[in-house]
Amino acid sequence: MSNSPTTLFDKVWDSHVVRKIADGPDVFFIDRHFIHEVTSPVAFLGLETRGIGVLFPERTFATADHNTPTINQHLPVEDPLSANQLLQLEKNTAKYGISHWGLGNPKNGIVHVVGPENGITLPGMTIVCGDSHTSTHGAFGAIAFGIGTSEVEMVLSSQCIMQPKPKKMRINVNGELGKGVTPKDVALYIISKLTTSGATGYFVEYAGDVFEKMSMEGRMTVCNLSIEMGARGGMIAPDQTTFDYIEGRELAPKGADWDKQLAYWKTLKTDAGATFDEEITFLASDIEPMITYGTNPGMGMGISKQIPNADEVEGGVATYEKSLEYMGFAQNDSMIGKKVDYVFIGSCTNGRIEDFRAFASIVKGRKKADHVTAWVVPGSHIVEAQIREEGIYDILTEAGFALRQPGCSACLAMNDDKIPAGKYAVSTSNRNFEGRQGPGSRTLLASPLVAAAAAITGVVTDPREFL
Amino acid sequence: MAYDSFNVLKSSAVPLPIENVDTDQIIPARFLKATERKGFGDNLFRDWRYDKNDAPKADFVLNNPTYSGKILVGGKNFGSGSSREHAAWAIYDYGFRCVVSSFFADIFRGNAINVGVLPVQVSPEFLHQIFTAIEADPKAELEVSLPEQTITIVATGASEKFAINGYKKNNLLNGFDDIDYLQAMKSEISTFAENR
Ligand code: SF4
Numbered sequence: 001m002s003n004s005p006t007t008l009f010d011k012v013w014d015s016h017v018v019r020k021i022a023d024g025p026d027v028f029f030i031d032r033h034f035i036h037e038v039t040s041p042v043a044f045l046g047l048e049t050r051g052i053g054v055l056f057p058e059r060t061f062a063t064a065d066h067n068t069p070t071i072n073q074h075l076p077v078e079d080p081l082s083a084n085q086l087l088q089l090e091k092n093t094a095k096y097g098i099s100h101w102g103l104g105n106p107k108n109g110i111v112h113v114v115g116p117e118n119g120i121t122l123p124g125m126t127i128v129c130g131d132s133h134t135s136t137h138g139a140f141g142a143i144a145f146g147i148g149t150s151e152v153e154m155v156l157s158s159q160c161i162m163q164p165k166p167k168k169m170r171i172n173v174n175g176e177l178g179k180g181v182t183p184k185d186v187a188l189y190i191i192s193k194l195t196t197s198g199a200t201g202y203f204v205e206y207a208g209d210v211f212e213k214m215s216m217e218g219r220m221t222v223c224n225l226s227i228e229m230g231a232r233g234g235m236i237a238p239d240q241t242t243f244d245y246i247e248g249r250e251l252a253p254k255g256a257d258w259d260k261q262l263a264y265w266k267t268l269k270t271d272a273g274a275t276f277d278e279e280i281t282f283l284a285s286d287i288e289p290m291i292t293y294g295t296n297p298g299m300g301m302g303i304s305k306q307i308p309n310a311d312e313v314e315g316g317v318a319t320y321e322k323s324l325e326y327m328g329f330a331q332n333d334s335m336i337g338k339k340v341d342y343v344f345i346g347s348c349t350n351g352r353i354e355d356f357r358a359f360a361s362i363v364k365g366r367k368k369a370d371h372v373t374a375w376v377v378p379g380s381h382i383v384e385a386q387i388r389e390e391g392i393y394d395i396l397t398e399a400g401f402a403l404r405q406p407g408c409s410a411c412l413a414m415n416d417d418k419i420p421a422g423k424y425a426v427s428t429s430n431r432n433f434e435g436r437q438g439p440g441s442r443t444l445l446a447s448p449l450v451a452a453a454a455a456i457t458g459v460v461t462d463p464r465e466f467l
Numbered sequence: 468m469a470y471d472s473f474n475v476l477k478s479s480a481v482p483l484p485i486e487n488v489d490t491d492q493i494i495p496a497r498f499l500k501a502t503e504r505k506g507f508g509d510n511l512f513r514d515w516r517y518d519k520n521d522a523p524k525a526d527f528v529l530n531n532p533t534y535s536g537k538i539l540v541g542g543k544n545f546g547s548g549s550s551r552e553h554a555a556w557a558i559y560d561y562g563f564r565c566v567v568s569s570f571f572a573d574i575f576r577g578n579a580i581n582v583g584v585l586p587v588q589v590s591p592e593f594l595h596q597i598f599t600a601i602e603a604d605p606k607a608e609l610e611v612s613l614p615e616q617t618i619t620i621v622a623t624g625a626s627e628k629f630a631i632n633g634y635k636k637n638n639l640l641n642g643f644d645d646i647d648y649l650q651a652m653k654s655e656i657s658t659f660a661e662n663r
Pocket of ligand 1: 110347349
């Protein structure tokens with residue numbers, strides 16, 4: 001390590017470069033590789049076609065999540081294509097000796113939920129997965145990002161990918177968050193300011209009071225959404241909050257190994273005086289509960305505000321008009337009071353225990369609106385167990401909500417959890433693209449608190465009324 | 468996965484002047500259930516291209532016989548969203564070899580090159596010139612030269628340079644890929660892993 005002040009990102013990146021190619025990418029070593037049923041089969045097929053094997057099978061972990069049903073998981077999966085992807089994952093992982101947490105396994109769940117909660121995601125690591133929200137793991141001070149299937153094949157066969165080093169951006173949020181303002185709101189606020197392409201080409205470090213005080217669950221939510229502003233990923237320096245979260249997790253280091261790693265993790269921070277290619281600072285007090293009104297995550301606004309005019313939004317008038325037409329909204333509309341048909345709480349963005357606690361804090365002692373269909377989907381079996389243990393399950397049931405089984409569910413609607421065409425869903429997931437939650441579906445991204453308030457009243461509601 | 472090498476491509480182009488085209492539009496998630504890389508072109512832009520009864524929507528550009536060619540020209544921030552490489556496969560499988568935009572999302576750009584689709588990033592002004600040229604003549608040709616790293620509007624002769632790193636350029640010119648490269652350095656990688 002050099003003596004000049006260095007960023008957290010540089011420390012982790014530079015220690016993983018196997019070879020630098022002149023006028024080309026770095027050969028970049030990967031510590032942990034997560035795979036799931038959708039983006040891995042073609043990679044395994046590629047290994048076979050080339051007649052090559054898996055170099056370090058112990059560094060790859062597989063879970064089934066994207067395609068899986070969220071009810072009756074003990075029964076055979078009905079959709080033959082989904083069933084086949086699950087079967088291929090099982091066969092491929094067995095063939096190469098890769099850990100596989102398939103349906104029914106107590107460790108099963110959404111890839112970006114199960115990695116951290118089992119102690120596989122650790123500070124200073126490089127982590128990739130064929131899924132763009134791999135950025136989630138950056139919450140631990142890891143460099144984590146999504147890759148394509150060709151790269152999945154590269155990691156399986158050589159534990160490396162070819163990556164040009166991204167530029168560095170630091171985003172600071174200072175001050176105190178107001179009542180009802182959650183990590184999801186902080187992230188949606190930043191994206192609305194930066195736009196969906198504002199951080200393209202950059203790797204982001206989040207710093208400042210707000211992130212220092214944030215829980216690990218909250219940090220994961222923020223890092224998860226880094227990709228929605230175009231960033232390769234986002235990371236937060238590990239601190240005592242991080243270490244406390246990891247300690248004792250099933251696959252986390254133990255004993256002398258723990259002490260050794262901990263000493264290393266404590267060096268993982270940006271030195272005073274280190275520089276970034278770009279640095280942006282926001283004030284926590286400017287952020288209120290957020291909601292999106294358009295068809296990309298950058299089209300978000302404070303819940304009490306009105307839909308901005310085309311000239312205030314990046315993307316050009318044609319794109320803006322197409323988006324509002326799809327959503328059935330008009331400029332200057334207030335979002336408060338808009339009818340909601342579906343509510344989805346779950347996904348790798350907001351499917352952790354803290355999210356269900358927040359949701360329950362509002363629905364407790366109240367009733368779900370009759371016309372609202374609500375899907376409450378834990379991110380993993382471990383989260384599900386916690387929901388039951390903490391009594392959240394009873395609160396939900398009394399308020400008229402049913403708990404489903406873990407998986408990606410309506411986040412990308414590859415299974416049966418599809419929002420019907422034209423219907424409005426307040427969703428705690430990460431993407432409001434056209435048709436993301438089912439063909440013709442209309443998504444309003446928001447926090448678990450906003451989702452809970454909408455589920456109770458049946459219309460978009462400021463959650464602060466309930467707090 | 469092998470792809471055809473890329474050298475000079477002269478072709479008419481299909482215009483898609485929409486910004487922030489995300490990979491969920493390029494290939495919706497429900498078409499990601501295959502376990503082989505086949506037939507994705509049929510579902511390229513599925514929900515913009517077909518209505519809910521699977522009838523082609525006449526107003527979508529891929530259903531308009533006036534436009535054809537091996538080059539797709541999109542608006543700013545093309546390929547944002549999901550990392551699904553299927554988006555690049557669908558574009559390749561449909562018959563496009565090159566996508567032109569004034570800005571590409573990171574992961575899409577990498578995926579495209581890895582599967583043999585050349586992403587050509589031009590200035591906003593040049594992108595505008597291309598759209599104008601196609602509007603004037605739907606058969607207007609573009610010439611993309613990878614060796615020269617130039618894109619030219621054949622009718623007007625207007626030309627612009629584009630960037631690509633030397634390593635990736637060499638791969639595309641020769642139809643090599645990263646896996647070939649990495650396989651050749653496996654012992655170096657194993658040594659690196661042991662010393663970590
Ligand atoms: S929950 Fe959604 S974003 Fe997260 S891994 Fe699953 S599909 Fe991807």
